[in-house]
Amino acid sequence: MNTSAETLEVAILGGGLAGLGASMECGAPVFEAASRAGGVAASDQVDGFSFDRGIHVLNSKSPKVLSFLADLGLDMVPITRVAQIYSHKVYTAYPFQVNTAGLPLRLRINSVWGFFNRNKHPDPTNYEEWMYRNIGTTFADTFLIPYSEKFWGVSPKEMTFEWTGNKVPMPSTLQVVRGALWSRQTAIGSNAMFHYPKNGGGYGAVARALEKRAGDIRLNHRAVELDTTARQVTFENGARISYDTLVNTIPINELVRITTDAPDEVREAASKLRTNSIRVVNLGIRRANVTDKHWVHFPEKDISFFRISSPSNFSPDMAPPGMSSISAEVSYDRNSPPDSEELFETVRRDLVRVGLLRDDDEIVVRHSYDIPFAYCIYDRNRKAAMRTLKDWYGERDVITCGRFGLWTYFWSDEAINSGRTTGRKVLKRMNGDSSVRAAG
Ligand SMILES: Cc1cc2nc3c(=O)[nH]c(=O)nc-3n(C[C@H](O)[C@H](O)[C@H](O)COP(=O)(O)OP(=O)(O)OC[C@H]3O[C@@H](n4cnc5c(N)ncnc54)[C@H](O)[C@@H]3O)c2cc1C
Known part of the structure; x- marks a missing residue:
């Protein structure tokens, strides 16, 4: 289908927290591939259970961040962490550095x-x-x-x-x-106390609150072609736009893949960026209080997951009355995702082995979610590769931000902030401030 292009001063690719934050500031439309916004910080509702996409809590204690979220209408409740490590067949408090007793x-x-x-x-x-x-x-x-x-x-x-x-x-x-001597409860680290939305439906409440303040959100718009010379983006559904400034929040190596006029040095830089991928296996269990923990880390290799969390312990509305939930996170190589059915059974069996499930527990919901771009890997190539990519796109008025737009270990508030900063920068340019360059 060859439709004529819609002309936009600014367009935003990706409707995760960064894209929504950018749109909130500059009002530009957001083009999101999925059928809902929120990206990796969205939550999924399944038969009365709510699951986040891997554990999501607000680590930041910054008054600025908390008042921003309160202004969005979010009631963020402070919670004292109950987190543990399972190693040598023993549960000890997290983090291990201060809890070896x-x-x-x-x-x-x-x-x-x-x-x-x-x-x-x-x-x-x-x-x-x-x-x-x-x-x-x-x-x-x-x-x-x-x-x-x-x-x-x-x-x-x-x-x-x-x-x-x-x-x-x-x-x-x-x-x-x-x-090491006696304490089993020393609490250190930025999430010894964390905040979680009381509004219901999981951490996705943050994205939903941002959505209300953002501009037009066009769902089911997967960008499949970017021509930075013609300043045009084509979407999988046949739609096309032309722009003056493009804000990118989709993984930067995906952006390079769809850029028709990217030179070899840009493709080479993108090929050096590495990430891990995570399959989140969610289980709804017909038993109240299967665990009192918020999350547990599993360093040992004979357990399939590296971390589990119990969404039903974060907020009472995360599971129907009398039931509990567990989300197990399994890391995998993006080129060889695990078989879903097999993984459900492996995860269930390992949960029994570590004492979190009973063999006869009734699993009423089985749900899984894939995060192909989960955590970016910081290696020796990352910095130089990102510099090349930011410079090349910046010169073409494509500003990249967000977790995988910048290939950075951002937490949710940092991703929002990255988008908002970019949105404000774009607004200044729209208002004729020529001193604001796209790059950086
Ligand atoms: C497992 C896990 C646990 C985490 N836990 C925490 C936590 O406890 N606390 C915390 O603060 N943060 C946590 N984070 C980090 C937080 O989720 C992210 O920093 C934040 O959600 C990133 O938002 P983003 O908009 O930058 O990226 P994303 O959420 O990745 O958004 C990118 C968007 O682009 C869309 N997209 C991709 N390709 C295209 C395309 N071709 N066309 C159009 N759209 C496209 C995607 O669908 C997605 O919606 C966690 C992250 C992960 C992966």
């Missing part, structure tokens, strides 16, 4: 000893060395390296560590010693 004695002694000697390791050049230098050899070898390999699907030797900032909890010596 309960684990085998030798492991506790070695963990503390390794922590004391961490400064003997040289300045790190990769994520694995960063772990040795910051938490010591035993913590790294027993927990974080196996967890990282399971989660990211690559060796931490291949990764850089500039993203670790507020993402990996850093303990004091006192906390490590106390945690």
Whole structure:
């Protein structure tokens, strides 16, 4: 079908939090491939259960972020984290660095000893060395390296560590010693207390609130062709637009794939960007309170999932009365997604093995969701590749933002902020401020 192009001053590709945030600021229409907005931060409603797309909580304590969400009409409730690690057949509180009491004695002694000697390791050049230098050899070898390999699907030797900032909890010596001797409850890290929407229907409430403030949202519009010379985008449904400025929030390597006039150096840069992929396996269970935990990490390789959460513990409306829910997250290679049926059974069996389900528990809902672009991998190529891509698109008035638009480990509030900052920048350009360039 060859329809004439709709002319737009600004168009936004992708209706996740970043795209919605950008539209909220500049009012431009959003073109979203899926039949609903929210991207990876949406929630799914299935037979009375609500499931987020992998665990989603608000980690930020920034008054600015909280008042922004309150202004959107969201009631974000503070919740004290109940999170654990399952290792050596024992549940201990998260994070492991400060909660080894309960684990085998030798492991506790070695963990503390390794922590004391961490400064003997040289300045790190990769994520694995960063772990040795910051938490010591035993913590790294027993927990974080196996967890990282399971989660990211690559060796931490291949990764850089500039993203670790507020993402990996850093303990004091006192906390490590106390945690090894007697305390099983030391709470550190940015989500020791978190916020979750009370409004109902899961974390997707945040995206739904943003949608109300955004411009026109065109669902079922998957961009399949971008010509940056003609400034035109074609969609799978046959629609076409022309634009002055394009805001991109879809994964940047997907954008390159559909760009007809991208030169070899741009394609080469995009091919260097790596991500992990996650299958979220959701189970609705006919039993109240199957667990009291919000989430549990599983570093050991013989368990199929790296993390589970229990949505029914985040808000009472997440499951029908008398029922509970569990979401298990399984990391996979994007080129070989696991078989769904087999995975359901593997996950159920592993949940029984770790004591979270009983063998005779009735599973009333089985649902799964694929996140092909889940967490971007920070490696030595990422920074230079992103610079090439941002510069090339920026010169063509395509501004890229959001988690995979910038290939960045953004949390939800940071993704919204990235979109809003871009939206404001675009608005200034629309209002004739020629000092605002598209790049960067
Ligand atoms: C498993 C998981 C757990 C997380 N947990 C937390 C948490 O606990 N707390 C927290 O704050 N953050 C969390 N995050 C991060 C948070 O979800 C993201 O930062 C945020 O949702 C990213 O929004 P975005 O708009 O940048 O990207 P996305 O949500 O990926 O949005 C991109 C949009 O583009 C659309 N799209 C793709 N291709 C096309 C195309 N060709 N044409 C048109 N549209 C297209 C997609 O459908 C999607 O809607 C988590 C993320 C993951 C993956």
